[in-house]
Amino acid sequence: MNNFDYLKNYQIPGDLFLELLDLYKTIGKSETYSKIYKDDYLVDYNNSLEEDTFEIVKYLGIKVSFERQRLIITKDYTPKTKEEKMVAAIKRIIKSIRTNAFIDKHPINSIDILDLLKRIYGPTIKINSNDFTIQGAKNKSVRYKFNTILDDYDKAIDQKLHEPIILSSILIMEMYNIKPYSEYNELALMFTYYYLLLKCGIVSFNFVSFFKMFINNKEEAFNLISRGSINYDQGIIFFNDFVKFTLKLINNAVLELEKIENKKLSKTAQKSDVIQDSILNNLPDLFSKEDVARLNPGVSPSTIMRVLKKLHEMNYIIPLGTGRSAKWKKLYDPKKKEYAVGVSKDENND
Numbered sequence: 001m002n003n004f005d006y007l008k009n010y011q012i013p014g015d016l017f018l019e020l021l022d023l024y025k026t027i028g029k030s031e032t033y034s035k036i037y038k039d040d041y042l043v044d045y046n047n048s049l050e051e052d053t054f055e056i057v058k059y060l061g062i063k064v065s066f067e068r069q070r071l072i073i074t075k076d077y078t079p080k081t082k083e084e085k086m087v088a089a090i091k092r093i094i095k096s097i098r099t100n101a102f103i104d105k106h107p108i109n110s111i112d113i114l115d116l117l118k119r120i121y122g123p124t125i126k127i128n129s130n131d132f133t134i135q136g137a138k139n140k141s142v143r144y145k146f147n148t149i150l151d152d153y154d155k156a157i158d159q160k161l162h163e164p165i166i167l168s169s170i171l172i173m174e175m176y177n178i179k180p181y182s183e184y185n186e187l188a189l190m191f192t193y194y195y196l197l198l199k200c201g202i203v204s205f206n207f208v209s210f211f212k213m214f215i216n217n218k219e220e221a222f223n224l225i226s227r228g229s230i231n232y233d234q235g236i237i238f239f240n241d242f243v244k245f246t247l248k249l250i251n252n253a254v255l256e257l258e259k260i261e262n263k264k265l266s267k268t269a270q271k272s273d274v275i276q277d278s279i280l281n282n283l284p285d286l287f288s289k290e291d292v293a294r295l296n297p298g299v300s301p302s303t304i305m306r307v308l309k310k311l312h313e314m315n316y317i318i319p320l321g322t323g324r325s326a327k328w329k330k331l332y333d334p335k336k337k338e339y340a341v342g343v344s345k346d347e348n349n350d
Contacts (some may be wrong), residue, residue, distance in 0.1 A: 003173075016247075057073075057087050057093075093116050098198065171227065272306065283295065
C-alpha cells in the first residue's frame with residue numbers, strides 16, 4: 001500500500017480539520033482580489049514575480065551584482081554572462097509555473113520538473129539512476145519510484161480521494177525522500193511545491209512571494225519532513241505535521257495579501273474622497289464622465305465609475321442617458337448643503 005492508498009481509510013484529525021476549515025474561509029477572500037483591484041492586479045503580480053526571482057537568486061548564491069540583477073529582473077535587460085542568463089531563466093521559470101498551474105490539464109511528470117533545472121544549469125542534470133530500496137520490497141530504480149508516486153498523486157487528485165492540500169503535502173514528502181535528480185533536488189522540490197499549491201487554488205501566491213516565505217522557513221519544513229519519514233524505509237510517512245506547516249504557509253500568504261488589500265482600500269478611500277469633492281464642488285450641474293477624468297488625471301475609468309455610482313446611491317447625482325454620450329446631473333449642492341428644488345434625500349432609494 002502506498003501513502004495515497006492509505007488515505008482511503010484516513011480520518012483527518014479534529015485539530016487539522018478545523019485548521020483546513022478556517023483556511024478555506026479565508027482563501028475565498030483572496031480569489032476576489034483580481035476582480036476588485038483590476039487596475040493593480042498586474043502591478044502586484046509582477047512585484048511578487050520579481051521578489052520570487054530575487055529570493056531564488058540569493059538562495060542559489062548566483063554571483064551577479066544587485067544592480068545587474070535589478071535591471072534583468074525588473075527591466076528585462078538582456079543578460080550577458082552565464083550567471084546573468086541563469087537569473088533571466090529563473091524569472092521565466094517562475095512565470096511559466098504560474099501560467100501552467102492554471103492552464104495545464106496533463107499530469108505533473110518528472111521530465112517537466114527536470115526541464116526547469118536544465119533551464120538554469122544546463123543538460124548535465126539527470127534523473128537519478130540509482131536503485132531505491134524499501135524494506136521487504138524488490139529494488140526499483142529511483143526513476144520508476146518517482147514516476148509511480150507522481151502517477152499515484154494524479155490518480156488521487158482525479159478521483160478526489162482526499163483534500164488536495166493534504167495530497168500535495170504527501171507528494172512533497174515523498175519527493176524529499178526519493179531525491180529524484182542527480183543534483184539540485186531541493187530546488188526541484190521548491191518549484192514542485194509552488195506549482196502544486198497554485199494548482200490547489202492558492203492564488204495568494206500570485207501576489208505574495210512564495211519563495212521568500214518558504215526559504216525563510218525551510219529548515220522547519222525539512223525537519224518536519226525528516227521527523228515524519230522516520231519509518232520511510234518501510235514505505236510509511238507520517239504527514240500531519242507537515243500538512244500543518246503547509247496550512248500555516250498558506251495562511252501567512254493570505255494574511256499578507258489582506259495587508260496589501262487593506263492598504264489599497266485606504267488609498268482608494270482617500271482617492272475616492274478627492275474625486276467626489278471635485279465632482280460636487282468643481283463641475284457644473286450637468287457633466288460627463290470625461291469631465292471628471294479631466295479634473296482627475298491618472299485616475300482609472302473604473303475608479304471614476306465607482307465614485308459616480310456611490311454618489312448616485314447617495315442621491316447626490318442622477319444619470320441622464322446611457323453609453324458614451326451619457327451625462328450626469330447634480331441633485332445636491334454641498335456649498336448650500338441642500339438638494340435641488342423638488343428632490344428629497346431618499347427620493348431615489350426606494
